[in-house]
Amino acid sequence: MRLLLIFWLACCVSMAAAQTEPAKFTREQWQADVDVLQRAYETLHPGLLRYNTPAEMAKNFAALRSALNADRTLAEGYMALSQFAATVRCGHTYANFTNQAMAIRLALLENTNRVPFYFRWAGDRMIVTRDFTAAGLLPRGTEVRTINGAAVGDILRAMMTIARADGHNDAKRRAQLEVQGTERYETFDVFLPLFYPNTGNKFRLAIQTPGAAQREIEVPALSYAERLATRPAAVDNERGGWVLDTANPRVAWLTMPNWALYRSKWDWKAFLQQSFEQLVARNTPALVIDLRGNEGGLDIGTEILPHLTEQALPAYAPARRVRYRKVPDDLLPYLDTWDSSFKDWGEAVKPFDARFFDLDRTGGKAGEPIVAPRAPRYTGKVYVLIGATNSSATFQFAEQVQRTRLATLVGQTTGGNRRGINGGAFFFLSLPNSRIELDVPLIGTFPSGEPADAGIVPDVQVDITAEAIAAGRDVEREAVMALLPKAAPAK
Numbered sequence: 001m002r003l004l005l006i007f008w009l010a011c012c013v014s015m016a017a018a019q020t021e022p023a024k025f026t027r028e029q030w031q032a033d034v035d036v037l038q039r040a041y042e043t044l045h046p047g048l049l050r051y052n053t054p055a056e057m058a059k060n061f062a063a064l065r066s067a068l069n070a071d072r073t074l075a076e077g078y079m080a081l082s083q084f085a086a087t088v089r090c091g092h093t094y095a096n097f098t099n100q101a102m103a104i105r106l107a108l109l110e111n112t113n114r115v116p117f118y119f120r121w122a123g124d125r126m127i128v129t130r131d132f133t134a135a136g137l138l139p140r141g142t143e144v145r146t147i148n149g150a151a152v153g154d155i156l157r158a159m160m161t162i163a164r165a166d167g168h169n170d171a172k173r174r175a176q177l178e179v180q181g182t183e184r185y186e187t188f189d190v191f192l193p194l195f196y197p198n199t200g201n202k203f204r205l206a207i208q209t210p211g212a213a214q215r216e217i218e219v220p221a222l223s224y225a226e227r228l229a230t231r232p233a234a235v236d237n238e239r240g241g242w243v244l245d246t247a248n249p250r251v252a253w254l255t256m257p258n259w260a261l262y263r264s265k266w267d268w269k270a271f272l273q274q275s276f277e278q279l280v281a282r283n284t285p286a287l288v289i290d291l292r293g294n295e296g297g298l299d300i301g302t303e304i305l306p307h308l309t310e311q312a313l314p315a316y317a318p319a320r321r322v323r324y325r326k327v328p329d330d331l332l333p334y335l336d337t338w339d340s341s342f343k344d345w346g347e348a349v350k351p352f353d354a355r356f357f358d359l360d361r362t363g364g365k366a367g368e369p370i371v372a373p374r375a376p377r378y379t380g381k382v383y384v385l386i387g388a389t390n391s392s393a394t395f396q397f398a399e400q401v402q403r404t405r406l407a408t409l410v411g412q413t414t415g416g417n418r419r420g421i422n423g424g425a426f427f428f429l430s431l432p433n434s435r436i437e438l439d440v441p442l443i444g445t446f447p448s449g450e451p452a453d454a455g456i457v458p459d460v461q462v463d464i465t466a467e468a469i470a471a472g473r474d475v476e477r478e479a480v481m482a483l484l485p486k487a488a489p490a491k
Helices: 002-019 027-044 054-067 074-087 102-109 152-159 170-176 187-195 224-229 268-282 301-307 329-334 393-404 466-471 475-483
Strands: 117-122 125-131 143-147 202-208 215-220 243-245 252-255 286-290 319-322 349-351 357-359 381-386 408-411 422-430 437-446
Touching: 027 054, 027 074, 027 329, 027 422, 027 437, 054 074, 074 102, 074 187, 102 187, 117 466, 125 152, 125 466, 143 152, 152 187, 243 268, 252 268, 268 301, 301 393, 381 393, 381 475, 393 408, 408 475
Parallel strands: 252 286, 286 381, 381 408
Antiparallel strands: 117 125, 125 143, 143 202, 202 215, 243 252, 319 357, 319 437, 349 357, 422 437
16 A cells, blocks of 8 residues: 555656746857757767767757757657757667656656557558547558648658667658557657647648548547557567567577567577577478568677577677766766776777777677577578668678578668667766756777768668558568468478
8 A cells, every 4th residue: 555655646746847947048058058969069069979970960960959949848859859869860869758857757758649540651651550549430451641731751751850770771761750550659649739739639731541532531549558559469479579470380480579579587598509490400491580660779690690590609799888987077977888898998999089988897808799509509590680770789680691591681771870879887867956867888890991871781672662551561570471481391
């Protein structure tokens, strides 16, 4: 009873904080927030100038200051900061929804204004994949043309200014603006009412259902709680939705929609070991590793690749660099993290040039990173399904798979970027007045040479069309099934 009372009181305090949030912060408060943000990013962020010149970055900060050069609401400030963060062109630099204070989440992120459907983008066409209207007004394949009078193509172009991705890899930005029930806070859900403040608890939609003429309808919006209730239960379980399906004797299907298992107590390493033991014992001819929708998380690929190789191979090992040796004292009050060692790299870093330090947290004992073989070795054909969402650890896994030729990549070009990404360690920067949080990645990877400003292109390209979505076809699965070995499994 005491715990319930404490929980109830905490909820009341959080709700009261949201309700008493000032209608506006002053110009001086916003400018002070930008002062802290600019100092933190210029001091700590390893990728600030990866896709921007110093002059361009100065212009981006000036534009942010101009946007906040008057009294602004919390929503207006959140928008301005999000658009600024997107100019860094880093997939890990943003006003992270899940890291915001409860008062901000209640005020900005959890309102009753979600569209009552899931959808994907086919170019700039919004195609419904799942309908949540009570009357079934939006069957799969319905094309939504306008929302409250705004053309969906215009909505997409507006939201691309806040979508996070590495470099000029816009496919990741577009994928991030779909709603598929994969996130607790969907980017489209959060920003639709911020870009269109008149968004309420109903939507006027111009739609075209399959085989019918365009018409207009009005549908009720979903609340945040109702949106959460639509999500597959497996997405949130401690296993990250992982499933090994061996029902088909021709091919096993390892579905891995999430590698962000930081807090999970589940022994995923044992699961992978047992899975490969099962595949080898059954002499399964082919394995599909389905990473669609998986942005990344833990470096789980290092536990998969050893079962696929018969000899030691060089691992993905671009240079790892940071901007600082020790965080300046004046920034410490605004920074939070899970590992205090990030505040002072100490002897783990050595000067590289005028901007960077090389990072080595092995104490100088590590040689060239390798992928060492591990029993049991799986010798069947391996296919990895990839797409634009793969942009962190899953991007790096796709890069290693393609470089080592241990599997065939099937799908669409990944997110991430061949020029390198930022991540590995983070500070959570809480601005002093608005209390808006922005993530600060701390470790930049820098491959050798002059790699393209692009993601990983699959070995087998599979295009997703509006017609395929309408028909409910899994075109990537179809492509893999067409590639499978024709021989029956050995007895």
